[in-house]
Amino acid sequence: MIKIxxxxxLFFILIxxxxxxxxxxxxVGNTFFWWGVQILFFITIxxxxxxxxxxxxxxTIWSVNxxxxxxxxxxxxxxxxxxxxxxxxxxxxxxFVLLLSLVVFVFMNPALNQFLLKRWFKxxxxxxxxxxxxxxxxAYGHYLTLIILLLLVFPIxxxxxxxxxxxFTLFTIVVSQSxxxxxxxxxxxxxxxxxxxxxxxxxxxxxxxxxxxxxxxAPIVFFTLGVLGIFNVFKMSEYIEGDYTTKVKVDGxxxxxxxxxxxxxxxxxxxxxxxxxxxxxxxxxxxARGNDSVAFGNVLSExxxxxxxxxxxxxxxxxxxxxxxxxxxxxxxxxxxYRASYLAINKSNNFFMxxxxxxxxxxxxxxxxxxxxxxxxxxxxxxxxISMCF
Numbered sequence: 001m002i003k004i005x006x007x008x009x010l011f012f013i014l015i016x017x018x019x020x021x022x023x024x025x026x027x028v029g030n031t032f033f034w035w036g037v038q039i040l041f042f043i044t045i046x047x048x049x050x051x052x053x054x055x056x057x058x059x060t061i062w063s064v065n066x067x068x069x070x071x072x073x074x075x076x077x078x079x080x081x082x083x084x085x086x087x088x089x090x091x092x093x094x095x096f097v098l099l100l101s102l103v104v105f106v107f108m109n110p111a112l113n114q115f116l117l118k119r120w121f122k123x124x125x126x127x128x129x130x131x132x133x134x135x136x137x138x139a140y141g142h143y144l145t146l147i148i149l150l151l152l153v154f155p156i157x158x159x160x161x162x163x164x165x166x167x168f169t170l171f172t173i174v175v176s177q178s179x180x181x182x183x184x185x186x187x188x189x190x191x192x193x194x195x196x197x198x199x200x201x202x203x204x205x206x207x208x209x210x211x212x213x214x215x216x217x218a219p220i221v222f223f224t225l226g227v228l229g230i231f232n233v234f235k236m237s238e239y240i241e242g243d244y245t246t247k248v249k250v251d252g253x254x255x256x257x258x259x260x261x262x263x264x265x266x267x268x269x270x271x272x273x274x275x276x277x278x279x280x281x282x283x284x285x286x287x288a289r290g291n292d293s294v295a296f297g298n299v300l301s302e303x304x305x306x307x308x309x310x311x312x313x314x315x316x317x318x319x320x321x322x323x324x325x326x327x328x329x330x331x332x333x334x335x336x337x338y339r340a341s342y343l344a345i346n347k348s349n350n351f352f353m354x355x356x357x358x359x360x361x362x363x364x365x366x367x368x369x370x371x372x373x374x375x376x377x378x379x380x381x382x383x384x385x386i387s388m389c390f
Contacts, residue, residue, distance in 0.1 A: 019376040023139035038096045052109035063335040071098040078286035087288040090312045094287035096375045107387035141172045141182025151189035155197040181370040215361035219368035234264040284326030317371035337364035340389035
């Protein structure tokens with residue numbers, strides 16, 4: 001068993017490197033190398049799941065099984081829709097992302113999680129001080145994303161680890177302000193981990209469920225209000241006063257960027273318009289294809305020589321799930337977050353599991369704002385948290 005755990009730890013090391021590969025001056029491997037790593041990762045899960053999965057939980061994860069079944073159907077459908085090299089390449093890359101829920105079958109095992117986390121924090125976290133010399137600001141949060149797990153249990157850490165966790169958290173937030181995704185995830189994890197514990201007398205099960213349902217329902221409500229033209233939550237400059245800017249490097253030059261700039265409305269418009277015009281609302285356009293894009297499509301069409309003005313993936317996770325797997329995929333994805341957060345909050349006797357359940361519900365909300373659809377440590381951590389809830 002220890003050999004199998006060490007194999008998973010090797011994958012943790014490789015996935016950490018993959019997570020920052022887009023922002024490093026020392027890139028590791030190439031596309032086919034990383035495809036090989038991901039294929040071996042899934043083969044390892046399928047071949048060892050019986051060693052880690054408790055059959056008593058078989059009925060608990062019905063939502064994951066339904067989601068996985070639909071993902072497989074969508075991937076098979078894509079084989080009949082892919083028409084060129086880039087669409088086949090997108091199909092392979094996207095399939096790895098959509099199959100990440102397979103990790104539930106091994107990460108539901110507390111002993112494996114403890115083994116992986118203990119060794120990652122002991123051996124891989126210190127190497128950050130070496131990698132920081134070769135990676136750019138956006139990569140810091142991707143490398144350190146496992147810190148989020150400690151933020152959720154921050155109050156019970158030792159003084160030494162509290163200092164370490166705060167250092168890495170503040171480093172990520174301050175140095176990577178332009179990477180709003182990481183800033184928000186780290187900040188929310190710290191807020192939930194501390195406020196819920198120190199004010200735990202106020203957090204009854206009803207309060208937990210109130211915020212859980214708030215996180216789960218809010219994006220659907222805001223989406224409806226936006227579509228109806230009543231209120232657009234992304235136009236923050238209309239209801240947030242003040243100048244919130246940060247400096248970012250673009251093409252080697254430092255430029256000011258407003259943190260309240262609306263960079264999401266046009267993405268929603270393009271994705272929804274594409275789905276309506278091409279009639280793939282319910283089933284999706286398959287993982288081989290993207291959405292028609294006015295902003296990016298023409299450039300991509302010329303660069304890739306596909307003749308199709310499509311963008312294969314967007315910065316908003318839920319838009320990718322919708323484009324690749326349709327409304328059916330979005331609904332099944334929702335059930336996973338709904339069920340996982342419900343079990344953690346209502347069925348666990350562990351106070352910190354309730355906090356984790358609330359953070360999982362928040363990640364559903366955040367999927368409507370950003371959360372890139374990548375095979376990286378950020379999404380591995382998300383599925384690890386979901387596994388813990390189950």
